[in-house]
Amino acid sequence: MKKIFSRPEGLTDTLMRYCPGCGHGIVHRIVGELLIELDIRERTVGIAPVGCSVFADEYFNCDMIQPPHGRGPAVSAGIKRARPECIVFSYQGDGDLASIGTAEIIHAAARNENITVVFINNAIFGMTGGQMAPTTLPGMKSTTSQKGRDVRKQGYPMKVCEMLASLDGPYYLERCAVDTVKNVIKTKKALKMAFQNQLDDKGFCLIEVLSMCPTGWGQTPVQAKKWIGEVMSAYYPLGVYRDRSKEAK
C-alpha cells in the first residue's frame, strides 16, 4: 500500500495539545511543510510566543527559542543580525503581537528586519482562558467583556496589517485565513512567499492568519469556520496590504 499523507519532517513526532478545531495545527503544518519544501529546516531558528502556541518550541522540528511575551520580533532581530545565514521566523498570537508586543512588531517592521512573522489572529486570549484581545470584535463576548466588547469603554480592535502598511519599512504584508481549503492553500502560498523573500534578503514579511478558536469563542469547530467567513473576515478583510516587489516595477 502506498502512503499518500504523513507528517512533514518539519514537525516533530509529538502529540499537539491544541483544542479540536483550533487553527494553530493547520498553520503549524503549513510552516512544517515549507521548512522542507524550501530546504531550510537545518538553517532555521523559530521563535515560540507566549500563549497557546508557546508549545510551538516542541512542535517545529528546527532550533527554537521561547522569549518573553511580545518580544519575538526583537529576539528575531538579534538572531538574524548575529547569524544572517539563518532563516528566522517569529510565530505570534494576537495577545503577544498586537497587545503587549506592539512596540516590538512596529519597530521590527519599520527597520525592515529580514525576518518572517506568522501572526495568528483569533480575536481572543486563548491560553489564559478567553479574555478580550486587542483584536476582539466590537460586541464580541469574552471573559473580560462578558456583555460584549463596548467600544465606548474598551475601544476598537487593532488592524495589524493596515497599521503596518502605513509604514515605509515592511516588504510584504498579507492577511489570510484558514477557514476553508481554498484559504488554507492561499495561506500556504503567502507564507511560502514570506520565507522566500527572507531567503532573497528582501526584508520584513508578516502574514496575518485569521484562525479558529472554538473554545474561546464558545462555538463548535464548524460554527467557528463559518464565523471567520461571515463575521471576522468582514471586519478584517483578506488580501495583500503591502508588496514592494510590485511597487518596484
Place this chain on the structure above:
Amino acid sequence: MAEKKLMYGNHAIVEGVIAAGCRFFAGYPITPQNEIPESMSVRMVDEGGVFIQTESEIAAINMLFGAAAAGKRAMTSSSSPGISLMQEGISYIAGADIPVLVVNIVRGGPGLGNIAPAQSDYYQSTRGGGHGDYFTITLAPNSAQDLYEFPKLAFELAEKYRNPALILADGLLGQMMEAVEFSFEPIDPKSLPEKEWALCGCKGRERRVVRSYDLKQGRLEELNLRRAEKYTTIRKDEQRFKDEYCDDADLVVIAYGTSSRIASAAVRMARQKGLKVGLLRPITLWPFPTDVLADMSKRIENFLVVEMSCGQMIDDVKLATECRSNIHFHGRPGGGVPIPSEILEKIEAVLGGAR
C-alpha cells in the same frame, strides 16, 4: 609596554568590549551612558559588528537574548531606569542559562531621579533584579582601566557559568577621563569556540531549544536546584576584592566603585595621621567577597561602609561578618558624592569613640 591612551570611562568600555571579541551591541539612549552607544555606532560598524539603536531597553535586552542564544558575545548598556525595564529580559535570559553582558552606568533614583552618579542599584544588581530564583554575576570597576578590562572578564565568567553578567559603574566613572593601557591582546571573534548550546540551525545534529519555562510538574524545581548548585560554585570560586593597609588595621573601610576611589584617599589621609585604617574594595558584588570579610571580622572591631546610597551593600557586610563587628555607615544618596575629608571625619569619630 602596551599602548596607553587618555580616554573617557564610557569610551574605555567600548574599546574593552570590542577587544573582548564582542560584535553585537543593542541599546537605547539614556544619560549618563550615551557615549557608549554613540561610540559603538562607529566602532562596531568599523569592526564589522552589529549596532542597533532600539525602540526601548526592553527590545535591546531581547535582541541580546536572540544574539547570545545564537552563540555570539552580545552586550547592551544603559542607566538605572533603563536597567529596570530590562529586568524581564534578564530574568528570561538567566532562566534560559544564556551568557550576556549588561553595563549599568548608575544614576540617582528612584524613578527618573537625576543624572548624577549613584550606587543605589546595588540591591537590584545583586538580588537577581527580576522575578524568579536567579543571580547575575556583578562586577564593580573603579577606574577607566577596569572599564577596559572588565568586559573581557565579564564575558569569560558569563560563558563559563552560562549566566548573565553585569558591570555596575556610575556616571562619574563613565564621564571621567583617565589613562587606559590596552593591556591584553584583542580577541578575534572568529577564534572563540562555537557554543554547544547555540541556535544556528540543526544541520547534522539534534535540534536545540532555548527556553526558561517548563510546565511539567517537578521539572522546574529540579532545574532551579541545579542552577542553585551553579550559584554555590560561583559564590565559592569567584569572589574578587582588593585590600589596602588591612593587615594591622583597627578599622576597615568597605567601599566599591567610585566610593572606593574616594575612600582610598581618605584611608591614606588617616594613615598620615597615624590612624590604623585599611580599605576593602569588593570587585565582585555578586558573588560578594564574604570569605575575606568573615575572616577579617574575627580580628577587626570596626567596619565603615561607604556607599553612594542610603545603604544597600551594608546588608551583605552584616551577613558576611555575622554581626561580630561594629558596622558603621556613611552614605550619600540621590547623586551625592562623598569627599575624602568627610569620610576621614567619620573614621575619626568611630576610632575616637572606640578609644
